[in-house]
Structures are given as structure tokens and as C-alpha cells.
Amino acid sequence: MSKITVKVGLxxxxxxxxxxxxxxxxxxxxxxxxxxxxxxxxCIGMCFEEPIVELSGGKLGRISLGKVEPQSILxxxxxxxxGKVPQANVILTDIDKGSRDSxxxxxxxxxxxxxxxxxxxxxxxxxxxxxxxxxxxALSLRPQEVIEQIKASGLRGRGGAGFPTxxxxxxxxxxxxxxxxxxxxxxxxxxxAFMDRSTLEGDPHNVIEGMIIGAYAMGAxxxxxxxxxxxxxxxxxxKLAIADAQRNGYLGRKILGTNFFFTxxxxxxxxxxxxxxxxxxxxxxxxxxxxPVIRPPFPAESGLWGCPTNINNVETWANIxxxxxxxxxxxxKIGTEKSAGTKVFALAGKIAGSGLIEVPMGITLRDIIYKxxxxxxxxxxxxxxQMGGPSGGCIPAELLDTTVDYDSxxxxxxxxxxxxxxxxxxxxxxxxxxxxxxxxxxxxSCGKCTFCRIGTRRMLEILTRITEGEGTIEDIEKLQDLAAxxxxxxxxGLGQTAPNPVLTTLRYFEDEYLAHIQDKRCPAGVCSALIxxxxxxxxxxxxxxxxxxxxxxxxxxxxxxxxIINQDLCIHCGACYSACKFNAITKG
Numbered sequence: 353m354s355k356i357t358v359k360v361g362l363x364x365x366x367x368x369x370x371x372x373x374x375x376x377x378x379x380x381x382x383x384x385x386x387x388x389x390x391x392x393x394x395c396i397g398m399c400f401e402e403p404i405v406e407l408s409g410g411k412l413g414r415i416s417l418g419k420v421e422p423q424s425i426l427x428x429x430x431x432x433x434x435g436k437v438p439q440a441n442v443i444l445t446d447i448d449k450g451s452r453d454s455x456x457x458x459x460x461x462x463x464x465x466x467x468x469x470x471x472x473x474x475x476x477x478x479x480x481x482x483x484x485x486x487x488x489x490a491l492s493l494r495p496q497e498v499i500e501q502i503k504a505s506g507l508r509g510r511g512g513a514g515f516p517t518x519x520x521x522x523x524x525x526x527x528x529x530x531x532x533x534x535x536x537x538x539x540x541x542x543x544x545a546f547m548d549r550s551t552l553e554g555d556p557h558n559v560i561e562g563m564i565i566g567a568y569a570m571g572a573x574x575x576x577x578x579x580x581x582x583x584x585x586x587x588x589x590x591k592l593a594i595a596d597a598q599r600n601g602y603l604g605r606k607i608l609g610t611n612f613f614f615t616x617x618x619x620x621x622x623x624x625x626x627x628x629x630x631x632x633x634x635x636x637x638x639x640x641x642x643x644p645v646i647r648p649p650f651p652a653e654s655g656l657w658g659c660p661t662n663i664n665n666v667e668t669w670a671n672i673x674x675x676x677x678x679x680x681x682x683x684x685k686i687g688t689e690k691s692a693g694t695k696v697f698a699l700a701g702k703i704a705g706s707g708l709i710e711v712p713m714g715i716t717l718r719d720i721i722y723k724x725x726x727x728x729x730x731x732x733x734x735x736x737x738q739m740g741g742p743s744g745g746c747i748p749a750e751l752l753d754t755t756v757d758y759d760s761x762x763x764x765x766x767x768x769x770x771x772x773x774x775x776x777x778x779x780x781x782x783x784x785x786x787x788x789x790x791x792x793x794x795x796x797s798c799g800k801c802t803f804c805r806i807g808t809r810r811m812l813e814i815l816t817r818i819t820e821g822e823g824t825i826e827d828i829e830k831l832q833d834l835a836a837x838x839x840x841x842x843x844x845g846l847g848q849t850a851p852n853p854v855l856t857t858l859r860y861f862e863d864e865y866l867a868h869i870q871d872k873r874c875p876a877g878v879c880s881a882l883i884x885x886x887x888x889x890x891x892x893x894x895x896x897x898x899x900x901x902x903x904x905x906x907x908x909x910x911x912x913x914x915x916i917i918n919q920d921l922c923i924h925c926g927a928c929y930s931a932c933k934f935n936a937i938t939k940g
Contacts, residue, residue, distance in 0.1 A: 356388050356433060359406040361468060363395035363553045364585050365707070370421075371403035377422040382429075394554030396468025397459075398452060399707035401443050404468075407432045413446030455705055458724045460686060462694050463670040464710045467554030472589050475596040478557040484602055486673035490565045491610055498569035499525060502672070504680035506692030511537060511665035512740065512769045513845070514691075514758040520662060523652035524570040527660035532572040535656065535663040536563055537633060538579040538586070541625040542741025543792060544700040545772035548666040550708045551696070552579065552586035555670070556593040560616065562672030564602060567614045570662055574615050578633050581620040590618050625742075625796035629844045630663045632798065643798045644844035665770060667696050687713030691757035695768070701738075701775040702729045711756070718752040721775060732777040736860070738785065740769030742793045743849035745856030746782060765856040767849070781878035782861040783868055787815040789853040793846070803841030807834050808850050815854070820881040823869040831858065877939055880924040884940055889914050891936035898928035898937065 360366070360375040375392065382388045389409075396404065401418030405425060408414045410432055417428055418441040428438035437445075443452040470477040478484070490498050503518030524532060536559060540548040552559060563575050579587055594616050597603045605613050619637050626632045627642040634656050636642035655661025671693060675683050684692045691713040697720065699706050705726035711719075717737060721727065728734055736746045745766035747754065754760050761768050776785065794808040811834050814827045835851030842848045858865060867873050874882040887898070887907075894912040899905070906922050909915030917928070929937045 354409050356407060356409040356429070357391060358382065358388055358429060359391045359393045359408075361395055361402060361404040361406075362392045363550060364583075365395050365399040365550075366402045366404065367585075369402035374403050374405065374420055374422050374425055378425065381426055387433075388429075391471055392473070393470060394467050394472050395550050395708065396444075396456075397464060397550075397708040397710075398443065398455070398705065400705055401441070401452065404443070406444075406468075407438075411435050412437065414444070415442060415446070416444035416450065417441055418443040418452070452705075455709075455724055455726060458719070459710050460694050460712045461710045462674045462686075463551060463558075463667055463696050464554070464708065465674070466558060467550065467708075470555065472554050472556055473592055475557060475593065475600060478555075482677065483557050484561055484600075486676035487561050487564055487602060488608060490568060490676050491608055491612065495525065495569045495571065498565060498676070501675060501680050502569070505675045505683040506680075506687075506690075507668070507671055507675065507683065508691065508758065509664060510667035510671070510695065510770065512743065512767060514768060517664065517668055520652070520664070521566065521570055523650075524572070524660050524662040527652055529660045531574075531657075531659045532570060533656040533659055533661040534563060534567050534570060534572045534575040535630075535633070535637070535661060536575070536577040536579075536669055537628065537630065537663055537665045538577055538583075539621050539628045539633060540580065540583075540666075540770065541623070541628050541796070542743075542770065542772040543789075544698060544738075544774045545741060545770060546698045547696045547708065547771040548579075549583045549586050550698075551666050551670055552583070553589055556586075556589045557597065558673055559666055559669045560590075560593055560597055561602070562669035563616065564597075564607070564614055565672050565676060566662065566664070566669065568612055572662070573613050574617075576617050576619050576637055576656075578619045578621055578627070578637060580623055582623055587618060587620060594618065624798070625792075626798040626844070626846055629846050632844070633663070634661065643800050644846075646843065667771065688755070688757050690759060695756060695771060697771045697773045699725050699773055699775065702732070702777040702780070703727070703775040704729050713757050714755050716753050716755055717747065720756065720773070721752070725775070728775070728777055730777065732779055734775070735778050735780055736776045736782065736785075738766075738774040738776065738789075738853070739772065740767035740849075740852070741772045742789045742796075743767060743846060743852060744769050744772075745852045746776075746785065746860065747856070748860040765852065765859055767852070779876055779878070781819075781874055781876040782857045782864050783815065783819055783874075784876075784878050786854045786857045787812065787819055790815055790850070793850040797847070797850075801842045801844075801847055803838045804843075804847035804850060807838040807841075808847075810834055811838075811851065811854060818865065818868045819874070819879040821868065821872045821879075823865075825866075825869055827869065828858065828862075828865060873940075880926070883924045883926070884919070885917055885922060885924070885926070885929055886938050886940075887915050887917055888936050888938060891934055893934060893936070895934070897931045897933065901927040901931045903927065 508514040632642040899907040906918040
């Protein structure tokens with residue numbers, strides 16, 4: 353019998369779900385050698401099924417099990433060894449249909465092709481899956497030929513703005529200067545976003561190889577990966593991969609026997625959201641406070657330490673090797689005419705299949721949510737999807753058939769962003785969502801621009817008033833005026849797009865704002881100040897459960913008698929509503 357390979361997903365999501373306990377249990381119990389090979393891998397994207405264990409090498413082919421537990425995993429492995437399908441949560445399989453096969457079948461994986469497949473800490477495993485072949489091919493070409501391939505592919509920057517990558521590379525290549533830098537922006541700070549983290553944890557060499565190719569094409573001899581320190585596993589894998597790449601001749605002097613020289617460093621960011629903006633990021637690398645600076649000059653002309661600099665995000669760099677290996681025309685066959693290739697999204701919120709996905713550009717939001725993401729998490733209907741993080745906006749249900757490409761998403765008032773996608777159902781208050789994102793942006797403002805520093809605070813104060821039932825109809829016009837001035841007056845892209853969550857919720861959900869202002873009512877039942885709890889006399893049996901959990905003790909009534917809530921003392925916490933087993937308390 354051939355050796356059975358047992359792979360355990362040990363990305364951050366897997367470890368958080370208990371995968372390390374599964375792995376350690378297998379290390380102690382499996383008889384290594386002729387029968388089994390125990391391996392570690394990262395996240396295949398199905399974070400909601402973690403811990404995940406993949407079995408391969410037997411007559412059943414590949415089988416992946418989700419939500420595995422240490423105490424039962426050995427039974428499943430033994431069943432697989434005997435040619436039986438394990439009696440467990442079989443999510444992916446080669447022969448019998450797994451419950452999650454369809455979710456992968458709807459995807460096109462370029463950036464994520466190795467995630468959940470290879471051992472991210474093994475350069476040999478990366479090489480066995482075609483790693484560094486693209487670098488060898490690129491070094492056989494002239495630098496300008498490499499740039500022309502990236503131009504011809506139609507790849508646009510995946511960091512949010514969607515600027516043509518090849519054109520951006522050409523600016524740095526043509527810039528004058530003996531010293532040039534390239535940077536990977538891995539400062540992922542959007543709420544609900546984890547694309548960069550998962551990519552770096554699962555396939556760090558792919559990003560590094562893309563950067564080496566880019567450095568060769570642009571004439572750079574030094575690069576930085578700016579990764580936030582809150583991603584310790586990603587940082588660890590990057591540092592290990594850089595050291596291994598250098599030992600194997602892919603980094604350093606005379607790379608692969610050529611005269612090309614390139615070194616790469618990891619710079620850990622301290623978690624400032626503004627450092628995701630490229631000029632603030634460079635300030636941070638230089639050891640200064642991370643604050644945006646005026647452009648022009650643009651980084652391609654004068655960037656890091658005044659030298660020509662190119663900055664792309666993780667996903668952009670991760671596309672480069674596939675394009676070099678397969679050609680620009682093959683890449684252009686995927687996606688749309690103006691938005692070629694694929695896009696990685698982090699699905700979060702009220703969706704059944706939360707995790708990481710990669711889909712072709714041109715797919716609809718409906719297909720992402722209901723086919724790739726598995727639909728809604730509960731029986732509550734879909735309400736909106738928030739795209740682009742604090743710089744993005746909310747897209748309502750009536751626009752679910754919008755295609756995912758740069759122009760179509762921008763037309764909704766949202767932006768593609770780096771790939772965060774937060775799904776919301778009918779239990780979500782859109783005014784509260786706008787307030788949440790304004791609170792985040794206001795807290796993360798670097799304070800340099802008056803419009804961003806003070807304007808977002810004024811917007812947040814108005815939104816807070818509205819959610820507390822103290823808003824006026826004039827507040828809507830004030831929000832729009834403030835948004836216009838913040839957009840015009842802010843220096844960097846983060847400040848200029850800060851009002852987007854407010855503007856899109858006003859555009860598509862103005863009725864909810866009016867309900868809060870005019871009716872003093874939160875339709876979703878989220879804003880506590882606008883919720884009124886009342887006890888129904890015909891249903892209350894006097895069990896006293898509500899009175900026992902009421903923090904301000906504002907519920908009165910004797911045992912087996914009807915209870916009453918003192919509305920003047922009620923703090924709208926909902927404890928009584930949750931405690932009642934007889935549906936005797938209404939929420940409205």
C-alpha cells in the first residue's frame with residue numbers, strides 16, 4: 353500500500369479552531385515512516401469548516417474532513433486506509449461528492465492555487481509545485497519584455513484603485529536613479545478583511561517570487577514587505593521563506609547565475625490604518641510617523657528615501673508568477689475586457705461560508721453570496737453587502753446582479769477595495785453600520801487634515817445622535833455637506849473616501865434614516881435607545897425570569913402575577929427579552 357498523506361490546516365483560522373491540538377495528537381499517535389506522512393498546510397479558504405484534515409494516497413483519492421476533533425481523527429484515518437469513506441464531515445473528495453465541493457468548483461484559483469495545498473514553510477514543496485520556474489523564465493527575458501507581458505495581461509492593482517500594474521511598473525523602470533526600491537503593501541487594516549494574511553500564511557514564496565520578478569523588470573535592488581505585526585504567523589512564514597530563498601540562490605547576489613542582485617526585508621507595521629496609504633507606509637519604513645505626504649512627486653519618481661519606488665499589494669504580486677508561466681493572453685481569457693483575471697475576497701458577516709474565495713472578474717454578487725459563499729447563515733433575508741472596508745460602501749439587495757469588476761462596483765458608490773466583503777441580513781441596521789465605519793475611520797485618522805480630523809468627528813456625532821433618537825431631518829443634509837467637503841479637502845485617499853459608507857447607506861437606505869429621525873424607531877431593532885420592551889399581559893405567567901435578569905431592576909410584579917416594565921428606568925439592554933421563554937415580551 354502506498355503511503356497515506358495526512359495534511360492538517362494550520363493557518364491562523366485553523367489554529368484558532370483547534371487544529372494544533374489535532375496536529376499534535378497525530379504526531380504522537382501516527383506511526384510515521386512507511387505507512388503515513390504527516391504534513392502541515394495552510395487554509396484552503398473554508399475557514400468555517402476548520403479544523404480541516406486532508407487525506408490522500410489511498411484508493412479513495414483525496415478526501416478532506418471538516419470540523420475534525422482529536423479524539424476521532426484516528427478512526428477516520430483508519431477507515432480511509434481500509435478504503436472506506438470516513439463517517440465524518442466529508443467536505444471535499446475526489447470520488448463521492450463532498451458537501452463543499454461545489455464551493456470550490458465555482459472558483460478560479462490563481463493567487464490561492466497553493467494555499468491549503470503545499471507546506472508554506474517548505475521551499476522544496478513550493479518548487480515541487482512549479483515554484484521559481486517563473487523567475488527562471490523571466491530572467492531569460494529582457495526587463496522591458498517582462499513589463500510588456502504584465503501590461504498585455506491587463507492586470508490591475510488589487511489594492512483598491514485598480515491602476516494598470518504594467519503601466520505602474522514602467523514608470524519606475526523609466527525613472528532616473530541608481531537606487532530603486534519595490535514594496536509589498538501587506539498592511540491590511542479593513543474590518544473583516546484577511547486576504548493578505550491568508551495568502552502570506554499559505555504561500556509566501558509566491559509573493560516573494562513575484563517581487564523578485566518585478567525587481568528585475570524595474571531595475572530595483574532592494575525591497576520591503578510591509579506587514580502588520582498583528583499577523584505573527586504571516587511574518588514568521590515570510591522571514592523563513594526569505595531565508596530559504598536566499599540559501600537557494602533566488603535572493604542575494606548573482607541570482608540564478610545572473611548579474612541580478614536583489615535583497616528583501618520584512619518591515620513590521622504597528623497597526624495604524626493610515627499606513628495602508630502608500631506615502632504614509634513609506635514614511636513608516638523610514639522610521640518616521642506614518643502620515644501621508646503631498647503628491648506629486650509620485651513614488652515612481654521619488655519614493656522611499658527619495659528614490660524611485662514601486663508599491664503593489666500582496667494580491668497583485670501574487671498574480672505575477674502565474675502570468676509569466678502561462679502568458680498574458682491566458683490571463684486575459686479570465687475576467688472581463690477591462691478587469692482581467694480573478695479577485696480574492698474575504699467573506700465575513702451573515703454568510704454561511706465565511707472564509708477566503710477567489711473568483712473570476714465578471715461574476716455577479718449574487719453568485720458570490722449564494723453559490724460560492726453558500727448563501728445566508730440564517731433564514732433571515734439578505735439585505736446588503738459592504739465592500740471596500742471603511743473606504744467602501746454598502747450595496748443593497750436590488751443590486752445583487754451587479755458584476756464584480758472595477759467599473760460596475762464603482763458605479764454603485766462602493767469600491768472593489770482590497771477584497772473585504774461583509775454580508776448583512778435584515779437584522780442589520782444600516783445607520784448603525786455607517787456609524788461603525790465612521791467611528792473606525794475617525795479613530796484611525798492621522799489628524800493631518802482638518803477636514804478628515806474634524807469633519808469625520810462631526811459626521812460621527814450626527815450619526816450617533818440619529819441612532820439615539822435625537823436626530824433631525826436637517827441632519828441628512830448636514831451629513832451630505834460634510835461628506836462633500838471631506839472628500840474635496842482631505843489629502844490622502846483614506847480621508848477622501850471616508851464618507852462612502854454614509855453616502856451609500858443614505859443613497860439606498862434613506863428610509864431607515866427617516867425611521868430613526870421621524871418615527872424614533874430602528875426598523876432592525878439594533879439601536880438600543882430606540883427599542884421599547886413591553887410585557888404582554890395575556891402571555892405573562894409571572895415566572896419572574898425577566899425581573900431576575902434586569903440590571904436596573906425596573907421590572908416589578910409578584911410570582912404568578914403579571915409583570916410591568918418601568919419605561920423611565922429601562923436601559924433597553926434586552927436581557928428580559930432574552931430571558932423570557934413564553935414570548936411574553938415584545939421588542940419594538
